[in-house]
């Protein structure tokens with residue numbers, strides 16, 4: 001019987017449903033074997049753990065200990081497997097997600113972890129193992145002996161789809177079927193939820209090279225919006241921990257993102273790969289007990305982030321604390337010894353000139369006060385006391401100590417920064433460093449109740465300038481700090497690897513804050529200069545270079561394919577930066593056509609609220625996943641009020657800065673022109689906002705000249 005024309009074996013796609021089902025059934029069989037093996041391993045592990053406990057407790061011989069430690073390792077491995085299984089859910093590709101058939105007929109399954117059968121035969125190879133590299137690196141031009149690469153998609157333990165790439169058509173055996181329409185496109189077309197997904201099954205070659213780069217030195221990953229920089233950086237962390245867990249795991253890996261919305265968005269990616277020991281923090285959440293989310297207006301953020309602030313903070317510390325006494329009176333041997341305000345200021349200056357951290361200087365302050373009191377006593381006519389007696393007697397008096405405590409209080413970064421809400425105090429600290437307008441703006445910003453994200457770097461700077469409050473740390477606390485997986489304290493400086501996402505936006509003060517945490521760390525820096533919202537590029541670059549120090553090993557990977565936006569959406573976004581702040585070479589290529597052009601609507605100001613609601617409603621109907629409403633910083637509060645009462649879990653409202661790194665199936669972008677005028681870097685913030693949608697974009701503007 002002649003086959004229908006689409007049912008061809010060699011070198012072409014076979015879409016026949018029965019063949020597809022038969023191939024799915026073949027893979028299901030293997031997946032079943034893997035899960036059955038895991039179930040056995042769980043049981044074995046429990047038994048071995050019990051046996052291991054018994055052995056370890058009663059044993060006196062070395063061999064028995066050795067056995068016990070082997071059992072322990074096995075136990076750890078199975079616990080790890082269990083954890084992975086728990087985190088797998090229907091949203092993720094399954095435990096086994098890939099298969100390679102090479103030209104010798106060998107088959108290799110690739111998955112989230114490596115599993116062997118009872119005879120030690122390989123059932124699944126961990127995606128990070130060298131043997132699995134071909135799964136990501138083989139191409140039709142360089143097939144690395146791979147005839148067929150198959151991506152297996154599962155829901156839970158059920159295989160639901162397979163997608164093949166035929167890389168060596170000439171080596172395809174008669175019996176080998178090739179099915180599917182491309183795993184990557186299928187994945188990219190899927191609806192987006194609240195959380196980013198891992199991409200283990202469809203990592204592309206250029207991405208894989210960045211993921212597998214060595215851990216040492218500085219690895220830079222640059223690329224336009226949607227090129228997978230964040231995804232790549234997270235997979236790189238999982239890869240590095242797999243390859244070098246001993247070196248990197250115990251000291252800890254820190255991943256830093258721009259906002260809490262962002263860290264929460266990416267928070268499931270690493271656990272879905274079995275890594276839950278990595279610390280994710282936002283720039284506003286690096287200090288314990290503070291979770292700053294407020295973004296300062298751009299000009300204020302620019303001042304707070306600049307290195308000038310170091311001078312201001314240093315000087316602020318030397319000023320008299322707000323509640324400190326301005327006079328000292330103490331009675332000694334029938335005389336009242338008095339120090340007036342100037343004399344106390346002089347004492348304070350002397351103590352600071354010793355150069356010790358303020359929170360380590362109270363003893364110096366007490367000594368300087370005693371010295372000043374002695375000089376005072378010496379100056380009184382007919383008053384004869386011995387210096388040694390005065391120093392000892394007063395030094396032991398409780399009223400003297402009470403005075404020292406208020407004269408030289410323990411400072412906290414928060415109290416110092418808050419005190420600069422007093423404009424006069426700020427002006428004293430600033431000298432000529434800040435203009436009158438800058439003083440007004442900064443002082444007003446510190447009279448609020450909460451901290452902004454930019455404040456956190458200043459608080460951290462103050463933390464190191466002030467020194468830790470005197471307190472004893474017990475050994476247990478120190479040990480706990482070094483336990484892997486534990487959220488480390490704010491003063492932890494020994495991360496082995498630091499990943500900085502959206503690194504193009506870091507202010508010089510933020511670079512200093514991060515550098516403190518990785519004195520000996522290797523780095524992965526992720527960013528896109530075209531999306532930068534930091535105005536002083538030269539200052540930030542210098543601060544970055546200082547942060548990276550003498551690390552000479554530097555490698556750079558540039559990702560060029562935009563996997564997020566449809567080509568139609570990206571074309572519109574590219575228009576706002578091309579030739580202005582980006583060259584063609586800096587813009588990625590979007591790979592997906594949807595045939596749906598973004599809609600740009602000119603609306604009257606009075607109709608804007610209704611138009612935003614209508615657009616949101618329409619998009620909620622049109623896409624299955626999330627819909628983002630992105631407003632300018634100036635208008636975001638209004639946008640929130642317009643949307644009140646429209647409760648839908650799929651609807652998210654963010655401003656142009658918060659939108660960084662996030663994505664939605666559809667976006668309503670409100671007032672593009674405002675995003676340009678309020679930014680200090682021209683159209684870059686608008687470019688970020690325009691590149692958040694995967695499927696549909698509606699731009700609402702009251703400016704008739706937009707987008708021209």
Ligand SMILES: Nc1ncnc2c1ncn2[C@@H]1O[C@H](COP(=O)(O)OP(=O)(O)OP(=O)(O)O)[C@@H](O)[C@H]1O
Pocket residue numbers: 184187188196197198199202203204207223224225226227228229230231232528531563564660661662663691
């Ligand atoms: N190889 C891939 N397979 C499947 N999806 C991918 C792949 N690479 C990237 N993606 C998807 O593309 C989207 C964009 O990725 P990601 O957020 O990492 O890009 P980005 O470069 O960090 O973007 P931006 O600079 O705009 O924040 C995500 O949904 C990600 O899962």
